[in-house]
Ligand code: 5GP
């Protein structure tokens with residue numbers, strides 16, 4: 001459905017639920033808070049839900065504290081808007097809100113989106129959901145305030161890795177320019193999301209980087225995060241969300257993956273590639289997904305078992321064209 005029709009649908013609805021994916025990142029949080037801010041500008045009521053706790057580093061964003069627990073959801077919503085979710089399972093426990101809403105608007109930029117909405121805007125050329133929302137707001141003459149801009153800028157900045165990944169386009173940069181023109185402190189956003197680290201995070205980084213392994217003549221780099229490391233450093237899993245980049249940035253590495261122990265029975269895996277390997281396809285084998293250069297999935301097994309499972313899959317693609 002076209003952006004104008006979605007805009008009309010939004011203007012004619014009230015009582016919104018906004019939801020996004022588990023293990024929230026800068027795009028899911030920035031787009032959620034940006035949409036919430038824009039809806040408030042036009043007098044709409046909205047509740048926001050994310051299954052997992054929000055990383056502390058995004059607490060500078062307006063509306064951060066207003067994200068609710070799923071148990072506080074109303075009995076019904078006229079419109080549910082899902083952001084940055086390739087499929088309904090990405091919602092975690094927030095999935096149960098689906099049956100409480102009359103209309104589902106699905107706004108996403110993952111190519112493999114299952115189109116679960118009543119209406120869907122899936123634009124895989126967009127760097128981030130924040131980029132799609134900006135276009136939605138502009139085309140429908142919705143106010144993009146300084147608060148809204150701060151949130152959307154955070155979406156763009158984080159999903160492009162600071163405007164350096166190949167998903168950055170001239171459209172992304174032009175929108176970023178418009179957002180900066182509202183007077184946001186864009187330098188401080190960069191500082192908060194990429195630079196500032198807690199002491200526990202630095203301790204955790206040291207533990208995680210000490211697990212570094214390389215395989216296939218240095219083309220594969222692997223990092224491990226165990227529950228013990230989190231306990232020892234008094235840290236949370238989201239404190240480690242950027243560590244995968246350390247492995248990916250090693251010279252000669254084509255694929256980096258990060259095995260994060262959830263419990264003794266399963267692990268979450270983050271995958272990144274530099275140039276050739278489509279890591280989305282690997283994540284999809286295990287029911288996950290994402291993008292060509294960044295994907296994730298959850299796999300049953302111990303850390304060692306999961307590591308071997310991924311190495312085995314990579315064996316089939318490494319050496320073929322890279
Ligand atoms: P991350 O490794 O940072 O958690 O995720 C990288 C990318 O893969 C993001 O676009 C994220 O939405 C996607 N992703 C991560 N885990 C999953 C998953 O379990 N299922 C799907 N469909 N996508 C995932």
Ligand code: MN
Nearest residue numbers: 027084129159
């Ligand atoms: Mn995204």
